[in-house]
Amino acid sequence: xxxxxxxxxxxxxxxxxxxxxxxxxxxxxxxxxxxxxxxxxxxxxxxxxxxxxxxxxxxxxxxxxxxxxxxxxxxxxxxxxxxxxxxxxxxxxxxxxxxxxxxxxxxxxxxxxxxxxxxxxxxxxxxxxxxxxxxxxxxxxxxxxxxxxxxxxxxxxxxxxxxxxxxxxxxxxxxxxxxxxxxxxxxxxxxxxxxxxxxxxxxxxxxxxxxxxxxxxxxxxxxxxxxxxxxxxxxxxxxxxxxxxxxxxxxxxxxxxxxxxxxxxxxxxxxxxxxxxxxxxxxxxx
Amino acid sequence: xxxxxxxxxxxxxxxxxxxxxxxxxxxxxxxxxxxxxxxxxxxxxxxxxxxxxxxxxxxxxxxxxxxxxxxxxxxxxxxxxxxxxxxxxxxxxxxxxxxxxxxxxxxxxxxxxxxxxxxxxxxxxxxxxxxxxxxxxxxxxxxxxxxxxxxxxxxxxxxxxxxxxxxxxxxxxxxxxxxxxxxxxxxxxxxxxxxxxxxxxxxxxxxxxxxxxxxxxxxxxxxxxxxxxxxxxxxxxxxxxxxxxxxxxxxxxxxxxxxxxxxxxxxxxxxxxxxxxxxxxxxxxxxxxxxxxxxxxxxxxxxxxxxxxxxxxxxxxxxxxxxxxxxxxxxxxxxxxxxxxxxxxxxxxxxxxxx
Numbered sequence: 194x195x196x197x198x199x200x201x202x203x204x205x206x207x208x209x210x211x212x213x214x215x216x217x218x219x220x221x222x223x224x225x226x227x228x229x230x231x232x233x234x235x236x237x238x239x240x241x242x243x244x245x246x247x248x249x250x251x252x253x254x255x256x257x258x259x260x261x262x263x264x265x266x267x268x269x270x271x272x273x274x275x276x277x278x279x280x281x282x283x284x285x286x287x288x289x290x291x292x293x294x295x296x297x298x299x300x301x302x303x304x305x306x307x308x309x310x311x312x313x314x315x316x317x318x319x320x321x322x323x324x325x326x327x328x329x330x331x332x333x334x335x336x337x338x339x340x341x342x343x344x345x346x347x348x349x350x351x352x353x354x355x356x357x358x359x360x361x362x363x364x365x366x367x368x369x370x371x372x373x374x375x376x377x378x379x380x381x382x383x384x385x386x387x388x389x390x391x392x393x394x395x396x397x398x399x400x401x402x403x404x405x406x407x408x409x410x411x412x413x414x415x416x417x418x419x420x421x422x423x424x425x426x427x428x429x430x431x432x433x434x435x436x437x438x439x440x441x442x443x444x445x446x447x448x449x450x451x452x453x454x455x456x457x458x459x460x461x462x463x464x465x466x467x468x469x470x471x472x473x474x475x476x477x478x479x
Numbered sequence: 480x481x482x483x484x485x486x487x488x489x490x491x492x493x494x495x496x497x498x499x500x501x502x503x504x505x506x507x508x509x510x511x512x513x514x515x516x517x518x519x520x521x522x523x524x525x526x527x528x529x530x531x532x533x534x535x536x537x538x539x540x541x542x543x544x545x546x547x548x549x550x551x552x553x554x555x556x557x558x559x560x561x562x563x564x565x566x567x568x569x570x571x572x573x574x575x576x577x578x579x580x581x582x583x584x585x586x587x588x589x590x591x592x593x594x595x596x597x598x599x600x601x602x603x604x605x606x607x608x609x610x611x612x613x614x615x616x617x618x619x620x621x622x623x624x625x626x627x628x629x630x631x632x633x634x635x636x637x638x639x640x641x642x643x644x645x646x647x648x649x650x651x652x653x654x655x656x657x658x659x660x661x662x663x664x665x666x667x668x669x670x671x672x673x674x675x676x677x678x679x680x681x682x683x684x685x686x687x688x689x690x691x692x693x694x695x696x697x698x699x700x701x702x703x704x705x706x707x708x709x710x711x712x713x714x715x716x717x718x719x720x721x722x723x724x725x726x727x728x729x730x731x732x733x734x735x736x737x738x739x740x741x742x743x744x745x746x747x748x749x750x751x752x753x754x755x756x757x758x759x760x761x762x763x764x765x766x767x768x769x770x771x772x773x774x775x776x777x778x779x780x781x782x783x784x785x786x787x788x789x790x791x792x793x794x795x796x797x798x799x800x801x802x803x804x805x806x807x808x809x810x811x812x813x814x815x816x817x818x819x820x821x822x823x824x825x826x827x828x829x830x831x832x833x834x
Contacts, residue, residue, distance in 0.1 A: 205496065205497070206495065206496015206497055207495065207498065208497065211735075212735070240735075243738045243739060243742065244735055244738075339496060389526060389527070389528060389815065390526045390527075418776065418780075420774070420777075423773060423774065424773075424774035424776055424777055425774070426774070427771050427772055427773050428772060428774075428777070431764060431765045432765040432777070435763065435764075435765045435812075435814070436777065438814055438815065442815075462780075464779050464780050464782075464783035465734075465783075466734045466783070466786055466787060468734060468735075471734065
């Protein structure tokens, strides 16, 4: 099997990154030359469970039959990632139980800065680092955190290895950080809307990823209407005002991305309520 | 218009990212000030346009934004853009009381873990906004304080913030890492029982000894403050559950919000918070105007929004587990090009109850 690849989806809250991540995973898994694909969400409360009606969605990957035959979905809560990591390191079941069933250590884990981030990234890179349980997927698509929180996630391994230079934690942190900077393995995707705030955040995030990690992120300009002159014919005054504003936002956003030297992919707005159809349509346009 | 109970002193606007919480909070603040109330709105990271339109400055200070129209009704409007790091520092200073020397505070704020905690701990931003909210509500200066909650992946991050922080300052945890009489070296050995030692050893295996040492330094720095710190955290929690605090859940016309919204509102009510208001925000004002449009695209768009609105109101009013006190409102979309106080006060008047 070729080397595993990993894709992180981020962007400002509310721009549709979960939907983009699902569509991207769907698109990958439908390619005939691909092995199995995993879609993982980083959250304590699942989005996909309700959105796709998958009642038994949890840490253990399950098949997302409705979306694609070769796609699995799982929810990576921090605690589950940490448990797996702890069990892998501590080896002894009883010690692990003592550690995790203890109220005090439970709160310590929440408090210890960086530990949660490391657990997540440790899980994401476990196959390539050959550390921890292997994941039998050719590509892993992660619906990750929003902009600020996402940068904190990516910065954690380096920050941790600076604070703690010795011991297993320091060593692993350095390893994880190196894999994040590997352009063949790690890919970052930013979803954005053609609006003022999301575009500003996207440009900043894009530049930070480039300067701090040498990562060139892929940008998706989501929910574009791309209206033309015919669309504006016979509109009421209110409608005209509304849609001119949208059109202007779209061209200003495109201008901003271009002048920042950022390549982007246009994603047209899909007015579809059926969730499976919606993901299928976006996947088709990718 | 939004109806609040006469005794209500605090309105907390919650909802997931992108639903327009900040603009909604500002709209209600303006509307209530125009009704003659003395209002303070606390926001986090308003858009440049909104900030400019209303004259907000991102300096963590309170600014008087009262207009002629408000003054005529004896109303006043104040706004504050919360600065997270500044607020966290204020919280530490306040919690430490007057007893603490500046040098001690500096010692703490220079601790590596403190820096991480104050900026990166998930929940700490939620907590500082709550801390500021509690402070201003208790000041008694305002008839109504409106809080726009931080952008979080999930509403629960906000509601669980006090709990998370109190775990940090929990005496039980902190005492593990302290050795009052000796230096930081060898404090493991001083820990009283075997179980504790084993857990710490496990933690050391996971994180390394350096990490444990940093934790020890941090907890010895905040020694003696546990009591007051926890009291602050408790006060904040009490404010959330208070009878004079109302919650407004903001949502919008998007397929992914339909089930989400129903679920969240049920859960919040079950937890005992006073969720009284649900707002379907950013409702396009144009799509009711049926006319002879030529654009196939816009026609599809308009029936799409109509369908979602139907589904959303159905799922919200069908009453599955809903308490009937919940008021559901529709708020029209605000044009970003027309963001100014006068326009927002008109939008406020257009907010209509649909149940």
